Amino acid sequence: MASPxxxxxxxxxxxxxxxxxxxxxxxxxTAFEGSPISIELREEIGEIVSSIDxxxxxxxxxxxxxxxxxxxxxxxxxxxxxxxxxxxxQTLEKVNLEGxxxxxxxQDNIQPRLTRLLELNSxxxxxxxxxxxxxxxxxxxxxxxxxxIRPVFGATIGAPxxxxxxxxxxxxxxxxEDHKDxxxxxxxxxxxxxxxxxxxxxxxxxxxxxxxATANIPYIEPEE
Numbered sequence: 001m002a003s004p005x006x007x008x009x010x011x012x013x014x015x016x017x018x019x020x021x022x023x024x025x026x027x028x029x030t031a032f033e034g035s036p037i038s039i040e041l042r043e044e045i046g047e048i049v050s051s052i053d054x055x056x057x058x059x060x061x062x063x064x065x066x067x068x069x070x071x072x073x074x075x076x077x078x079x080x081x082x083x084x085x086x087x088x089x090q091t092l093e094k095v096n097l098e099g100x101x102x103x104x105x106x107q108d109n110i111q112p113r114l115t116r117l118l119e120l121n122s123x124x125x126x127x128x129x130x131x132x133x134x135x136x137x138x139x140x141x142x143x144x145x146x147x148x149i150r151p152v153f154g155a156t157i158g159a160p161x162x163x164x165x166x167x168x169x170x171x172x173x174x175x176x177e178d179h180k181d182x183x184x185x186x187x188x189x190x191x192x193x194x195x196x197x198x199x200x201x202x203x204x205x206x207x208x209x210x211x212x213a214t215a216n217i218p219y220i221e222p223e224e
Contacts, residue, residue, distance in 0.1 A: 006066075006073050006088055011095045013066030016059050017049075018092070018113045019106045024054040025113060032120050039133065039220045041126040042068045067117070071127035074118055085114045129220050139174045145186075146170070167191055 006014070017028070031048045038044045046064040049055060055063065070088070077084050089110045118124065133139075146168040151160035167186040172179065186194070212219045 006069055006091060010062075010066040010069040011092060013059075013062035013064075014070060014088075015092055015095050015097065015102075017063045017067065018110055019102045020054070024052060025109075027052055027054075029116055029120075032117075032123060035120075035122050037122045037125050037129070037218060037220055039126065039129050039222045041071065041123065041130055044126070045123070068127075070114075070117065071123050072131065074124055075127035075131040081115065081118050085111050085118065088114055126220070137175060141172045141174055141179070143172065144170045145191075169194075 017025070020028070028049065031051065035044055035048065042064065045067050046060065049064045049067070050057070050060045073088075074081075074084060079087070092110060093107070148166050148168070150164050150166055152162040152164060154161040165188060167188075167190070169184050169186055171182045171184075173182065174180075209219050
């Protein structure tokens with residue numbers, strides 16, 4: 001199977017990072033080395049990059065997005081790191097450097113710096129965790145419930161004879177690169193059924209955390 005490629009829109013951000021002066025690049029790597037394994041990898045990368053005062057604020061998001069993409073490529077690649085480094089380096093060597101502040105020796109630094117970045121175990125494992133979680137056609141994003149009172153009229157037009165309470169559950173999800181919505185009507189019993197099912201899921205998750213702790217396998221907790 002062919003290795004995943006670094007999307008073109010992230011090339012310049014990665015070049016900006018790899019072309020930093022040596023002292024600035026070392027500060028980035030040192031900060032990365034102290035990071036724990038996290039499922040919130042993009043946020044972690046962004047906070048670290050933004051903390052380096054020699055990186056221009058306008059460049060932070062581009063660099064952070066490019067790094068996130070690089071680690072996701074690593075997570076989904078069957079190639080060993082040296083092979084992947086060569087592939088990415090060859091791609092970056094073709095990038096138009098116009099308008100970028102390139103430090104001396106940039107070309108010589110590409111492969112060694114890519115290797116340093118791809119040897120940061122916490123980020124590599126974090127990216128693999130993200131990849132495992134997203135290995136589904138449809139991924140939940142957020143939900144909202146709208147609750148209404150609906151009047152019930154009799155055979156003739158007049159005052160309502162009764163009322164029912166309904167809930168409209170809206171689930172917003174990702175499918176590939178698309179954002180979509182799914183709506184379903186619930187009654188009060190349906191709401192309780194969902195609560196019961198989700199409570200059981202929480203209990204199962206807590207039991208599995210205990211199994212992981214016994215096996216001394218770190219659990220990566222998503223942040224709220």
